[in-house]
Amino acid sequence: MLNLKSETYPDSRGHFGPYGGRYVGETLMPALLELEKAFFDIAQDPSFQYEFHDMLHHYVGRPTPLFHAKRLSTHLGGAAIYLKREDLAHTGAHKINNTLGQALLARWMGKKKVIAETGAGQHGVATATVAALFGMECRVFMGTEDIQRQAANVQRMRLLGAEVIPVSSGTGTLKDAMNEAMRYWSGVVQDTFYVIGSVAGPHPYPVMVRDFQKVIGEEARSQILNETGRLPKMLIACVGGGSNSMGLFYPFIEDSVEMVGVEAAGKGVHTGKHAATLGSGTVGVLHGSKSYVLQDENGQIMEAHSISAGLDYPGVGPEHSMLKDRGRARYASIEDGQALEAFRKLCLFEGIIPALESSHALAQALIEAPRMSPDDVIIVNLSGRGDKDLGIVNQHLKF
Amino acid sequence: MNRIAETFKRLKQKKEKALVGFVSAGDPNISDSLRLIKAMCEAGVDILELGVPFSDPTSDGPVIQRSSGRALKSGVNLKAVIAMTRKIREFSEQTPIILFSYYNPIYAYGNKSFYNDAIAAGADGVLIVDLPPEESDEMTSEWTGNDFSLIRLIAPTTQQERMAHIAASASGFLYLISKVGVTGSDGLDTGDISEHIKRLRSVTQIPICVGFGISTPQDVAAVAAVADGVVIGSAFERLIEENLENPALVSVLAEKVKACKAATVETS
Numbered sequence: 001m002l003n004l005k006s007e008t009y010p011d012s013r014g015h016f017g018p019y020g021g022r023y024v025g026e027t028l029m030p031a032l033l034e035l036e037k038a039f040f041d042i043a044q045d046p047s048f049q050y051e052f053h054d055m056l057h058h059y060v061g062r063p064t065p066l067f068h069a070k071r072l073s074t075h076l077g078g079a080a081i082y083l084k085r086e087d088l089a090h091t092g093a094h095k096i097n098n099t100l101g102q103a104l105l106a107r108w109m110g111k112k113k114v115i116a117e118t119g120a121g122q123h124g125v126a127t128a129t130v131a132a133l134f135g136m137e138c139r140v141f142m143g144t145e146d147i148q149r150q151a152a153n154v155q156r157m158r159l160l161g162a163e164v165i166p167v168s169s170g171t172g173t174l175k176d177a178m179n180e181a182m183r184y185w186s187g188v189v190q191d192t193f194y195v196i197g198s199v200a201g202p203h204p205y206p207v208m209v210r211d212f213q214k215v216i217g218e219e220a221r222s223q224i225l226n227e228t229g230r231l232p233k234m235l236i237a238c239v240g241g242g243s244n245s246m247g248l249f250y251p252f253i254e255d256s257v258e259m260v261g262v263e264a265a266g267k268g269v270h271t272g273k274h275a276a277t278l279g280s281g282t283v284g285v286l287h288g289s290k291s292y293v294l295q296d297e298n299g300q301i302m303e304a305h306s307i308s309a310g311l312d313y314p315g316v317g318p319e320h321s322m323l324k325d326r327g328r329a330r331y332a333s334i335e336d337g338q339a340l341e342a343f344r345k346l347c348l349f350e351g352i353i354p355a356l357e358s359s360h361a362l363a364q365a366l367i368e369a370p371r372m373s374p375d376d377v378i379i380v381n382l383s384g385r386g387d388k389d390l391g392i393v394n395q396h397l398k399f
Numbered sequence: 400m401n402r403i404a405e406t407f408k409r410l411k412q413k414k415e416k417a418l419v420g421f422v423s424a425g426d427p428n429i430s431d432s433l434r435l436i437k438a439m440c441e442a443g444v445d446i447l448e449l450g451v452p453f454s455d456p457t458s459d460g461p462v463i464q465r466s467s468g469r470a471l472k473s474g475v476n477l478k479a480v481i482a483m484t485r486k487i488r489e490f491s492e493q494t495p496i497i498l499f500s501y502y503n504p505i506y507a508y509g510n511k512s513f514y515n516d517a518i519a520a521g522a523d524g525v526l527i528v529d530l531p532p533e534e535s536d537e538m539t540s541e542w543t544g545n546d547f548s549l550i551r552l553i554a555p556t557t558q559q560e561r562m563a564h565i566a567a568s569a570s571g572f573l574y575l576i577s578k579v580g581v582t583g584s585d586g587l588d589t590g591d592i593s594e595h596i597k598r599l600r601s602v603t604q605i606p607i608c609v610g611f612g613i614s615t616p617q618d619v620a621a622v623a624a625v626a627d628g629v630v631i632g633s634a635f636e637r638l639i640e641e642n643l644e645n646p647a648l649v650s651v652l653a654e655k656v657k658a659c660k661a662a663t664v665e666t667s
Contacts (some may be wrong), residue, residue: 013533023502023529025458027554027579030561169464175455182457187580189556285503285529286455298476299507300454 009322014203014289017325019318022202023285028182031189036204038109043211048108052101056215059133060090060100064216066223066379072349079233079372081365083352083382084220084248093355093384094216094244095126099195101212103130106193113137113192117181119146119174119240120310120357121153122384123197128162138162141181143172146309152388171303174240174313178287198241199317202288206317213247220379221251228377234258234368237381238360239331240275240311242320244383249329258330261320262364264306265333275304276333277316278324291318307336307392308356310384334363340396342366343386355384356392402495402523403548403571406445407606407627416663417572417628418619419608420444420656421499422635423452423466424483425475427643432470433486434649435639440491442653443660446608446628447487448526451480451500458501458528460583466636477504477513481520488521495523497550497571502530502538511541524548524571532565550574555595559602566603572628575599577611583633587612593625619662631659 014020014036022032042048056062064085073081086094099116106114114136118124124140131138140157144166147154157164165184170176178201185194196205199213217235224232235252237245239261249259266274274280281292286301294302294314306312323329334342339356342363346354354362358381365380372378386393393399410417420439425432440447452470456463477500484496498517505513505527517525524547530538532551539549548571553562555578566573577592578584596607609622610630614637622629638655642648 021534022531023534024531025528025554025576026531026552026565027458027556027576029531029533029554030556030558170454179455179457183460183581186458187584189579285501285506287457288529290506293503295503295507297507298478299504300471300476301503 010203010207014207016206016318016322019291019321020203020206020289022288023290024202024288025186027186028189032202032204038105039204039208042105042108048104052104055100056097060096061088062215063219063223064088066220066227069350072345073369075349076366076369078369078374079376079378080374081369082224082232082377082379084216084379086216086244086381086383087352087354087358087385091122091126091129092387093122093126094213094247095123095197096129097215097247098197098209098212098243099123099126099130102193102195103134103136106136107134109193111191111193113188114195115139115141115181115185115192116195116197117141117174117177118197119177119312120308120355121146121150121157121388122310124162124164125153125156125160127195128157128160131162132160139165141165141167141177141184143174143177144168145172146174146177149392150309150388151391173304173309175301175304175315182287198243199246199319200241200287200289200291200315206289206319209243210246210250210319213243214250216244216247216381217249217251220248224377224379231255231257232379233372233376234260234378236260236262236361236364236368236378238262238311238357238383239278239316239320240313240357241315242317244381246317246319248379248381253328259328260364260368261329261331262360263331263333264308264311264360265335266305266307268335269333273305274333275306275311275313277314278320278331279333286315289318291321292316307339308360310355310357311360332364334360338363340393343393344397352382353386354382355386356389358383401546402493403446406495407572410445414665416623416626417445417608418443418660418663419446419448419610419628419630420635421448421450421630421632423450423463423470424480425452425470425473426466426636426639427469428473429475429479429483433483435652436487437490438649438653439656440494442656444494444656446495446497448497448499448630448632449480449484451477451498451504453501453504456501458581460581460633462583462633462636462640465640477508481516484517484520484522496521498522498525500525500527502527505538510538514542514547518547524550526550526552526574528552532568552576553599555579555591559598562599563602566599566605569603569605572606572608573599573603574630575607575609575626577609577613580611582611584612587618589621592622596625616658616662619659623663629663
């Protein structure tokens with residue numbers, strides 16, 4: 001296997017091969033340097049690590065189960081599909097793993113205010129949750145389009161005491177929310193911690209978010225070994241910015257296990273209305289790091305599209321760009337309609353309502369499993385639950 | 400001597416400070432933008448900053464976001480800004496022109512081609528808001544001469560040691576960001592600014608221009624008393640935006656430039 005463990009990347013300036021780095025205004029640079037130092041300090045600090053893992057257990061409810069989806073697997077007639085049940089984590093998605101880690105780090109650094117950007121609202125809810133838990137002031141930036149399509153999560157954030165700040169620029173989606181969060185952070189950087197929700201953004205966020213999320217893959221690896229006595233053949237996870245997929249993939253990176261990241265093909269990659277950044281983007285700089293982005297020939301960032309607000313983003317984490325170039329992970333894409341179909345299947349076959357984001361990963365499993373042998377195992381990261389999506393799903397499926 | 404150094408030398412002899420004027424190139428369209436720029440140069444802008452429009456300007460406040468948006472809407476991109484630079488050289492041989500950009504449009508254009516084409520068009524340097532010294536080698540390593548300045552930024556959050564490190568690789572002038580936040584924010588604190596300038600002067604001889612949130616001739620006079628130059632961007636762009644339909648736009652902007660320029664003259 002490739003030697004891809006943490007010793008070789010990112011480098012000391014946060015580069016994953018040619019990707020990553022810190023492309024931000026000078027006002028933010030000192031804060032990123034301070035954050036980087038604090039993050040590497042807590043990574044070595046046993047009491048911090050103890051508290052983080054203790055709270056993952058008692059507050060988040062970890063470990064989350066690894067569930068053998070037998071009816072679905074039998075129906076497909078191929079590989080055995082196991083679901084990593086991040087939907088059962090507190091707040092209903094994997095996002096809480098990272099926000100808990102970052103909030104503990106904010107407290108450790110003496111910051112009492114946090115801000116976040118959110119697309120589907122899961123990261124916003126998870127940030128509002130830990131802010132309430134630690135008595136911090138919380139502001140969440142969210143695009144106006146996303147506020148409409150993920151209204152339930154907006155209510156949850158407000159109930160948790162967070163202020164939701166609508167962002168109407170651009171298409172009113174995740175990219176615009178992140179622009180506005182970065183602008184706001186530039187003005188309050190001395191006393192405010194920015195909780196980024198994906199393995200994107202400037203160094204140290206990509207490595208930090210991955211490290212707070214790798215608990216997903218660590219658990220899944222030991223759970224599947226316990227249950228089946230061997231490693232899975234394939235991992236499948238959806239990729240917007242890429243935090244749940246990186247969390248699942250990373251602990252398997254030196255294993256002989258195939259990794260498939262699934263981007264949103266929206267209305268179809270050929271229509272231009274999609275979010276398949278790794279599939280059809282080119283290398284550029286967005287939101288503080290170099291990675292694949294959806295852009296025109298003049299370097300203007302294009303608007304993404306997906307039925308799933310959490311995948312509706314024209315960028316992607318730099319580590320994914322590196323894994324793509326090195327061939328260590330394969331990146332596929334799933335259209336809106338295919339994701340809806342997978343959503344319905346999981347409801348009916350397993351009694352689980354998945355998030356539309358996670359439904360993209362499931363849809364890919366529906367394609368992969370029948371081509372594989374019943375002895376093979378696929379682990380699908382069920383990154384979140386679908387309650388938040390019932391409004392959108394109802395418009396399309398008319399249940 | 401290059402245009403930037405000559406400008407500071409000339410101003411020093413005249414006991415004036417530099418008025419650095421920013422406009423989003425191509426706002427509201429290329430021909431009107433060129434007329435506005437010509438008027439600004441004639442009315443007293445000493446150094447011109449030409450903003451390259453970008454879809455996601457994360458260091459800019461609403462005024463420059465909108466001006467950048469208008470320029471993009473009229474089809475302006477880096478290639479067009481370089482072509483505009485060539486046009487500006489037809490009426491202003493001596494005014495230093497600094498291209499003011501985010502990194503992605505330059506990266507997409509190609510670092511080496513950008514360097515060659517910008518110089519050929521008559522630009523004197525570039526300021527890239529989201530390219531700190533930690534990342535700029537990838538660009539400057541493709542530059543083949545020393546005749547083009549990379550304008551470095553210093554922020555109020557920049558610590559002394561880092562300040563010295565940034566100043567050591569600076570050329571042309573240093574751009575001191577007056578306060579935390581995005582362009583066009585309120586709450587200018589000249590006490591803070593002179594403190595930062597004092598710290599910065601202890602590590603460098605290079606001219607210091609101050610920008611972000613400077614909008615009135617009074618602001619200009621206060622900052623000019625301690626700095627080598629004063630940058631105005633949002634205040635000009637706001638005026639352009641408010642007078643888009645006004646046939647007298649060019650003269651309205653020229654009056655504002657004149658008033659700001661007058662405030663850069665040392666009074667003692």
